[in-house]
Amino acid sequence: MNRIIVLLLLWTVCACKTTKISEIKVEKLAETIKSWNGDTLPKYPEGQPKVTVLKITIPPKTKLHRHYHPVINSGIMLKGKLKVVDADENTLYLKEGDVIVELVNKIHYGINEGNRPVEIVVFYAGAEDLPLTVLAKDD
Numbered sequence: 001m002n003r004i005i006v007l008l009l010l011w012t013v014c015a016c017k018t019t020k021i022s023e024i025k026v027e028k029l030a031e032t033i034k035s036w037n038g039d040t041l042p043k044y045p046e047g048q049p050k051v052t053v054l055k056i057t058i059p060p061k062t063k064l065h066r067h068y069h070p071v072i073n074s075g076i077m078l079k080g081k082l083k084v085v086d087a088d089e090n091t092l093y094l095k096e097g098d099v100i101v102e103l104v105n106k107i108h109y110g111i112n113e114g115n116r117p118v119e120i121v122v123f124y125a126g127a128e129d130l131p132l133t134v135l136a137k138d139d
Contacts, residue, residue, distance in 0.1 A: 030074060030099040035106075037090045041072055042104055047127040054132075058082065058118040063111040066136035071126030074101045080118035084110045094120075107136045 034040055058064065058080075077098045084092040084100070086108040094100055102122070112118045124132050 029076065030101055032101050035101050035103045036084070036092050037086055037088075037103060037106075039103065039106065041101070044125065045071065045127040045130055047129060050126050050128045050130075052124040052126065052132060054122050054124070056118075056120050056122060058110065058112045058120075060112055060115050060117060064109050066107050066109045066138070067133050068105055068107050068136065069102055069124070069133055070105055070130050071124050071132060072102075072104055073122055073124040073132070074099065075120045075122035076100075078119040078121060080112060080116055081114050082110050082112055082118045082120065084108060 032041075055078075056075075077094045077096050077100070079096055081096075082094045084094065086103055086106055092100065100120075126132060
């Protein structure tokens with residue numbers, strides 16, 4: 001019995017194809033002066049620069065509060081699908097692997113309409129005394 005298990009394990013290891021990467025690959029995911037709705041990005045804030053990177057997980061069937069970001073930020077979807085809607089009802093649909101250059105100083109919200117969690121990594125280029133997110137007063 002042990003021999004069969006060992007042989008099966010060896011066969012599995014040998015059957016797995018290994019991928020060898022022979023050179024460095026650089027792939028530009030985004031480069032823009034505009035956010036996803038076409039608004040031109042603002043100047044960077046004054047003061048001591050501060051970079052923040054967050055991994056955000058949104059449970060299934062969850063709608064985020066309406067909010068805005070006072071700093072430039074962008075992200076990449078790792079898992080799931082996300083619908084993003086701004087105050088003018090412009091809508092963006094994101095899926096795994098998509099990149100977003102977020103809105104700055106414009107109220108919007110996201111909603112995970114799916115049955116699995118959404119994971120997104122977001123990079124914020126702010127300043128030491130600025131918040132990353134501000135909730136809308138009417139929410």
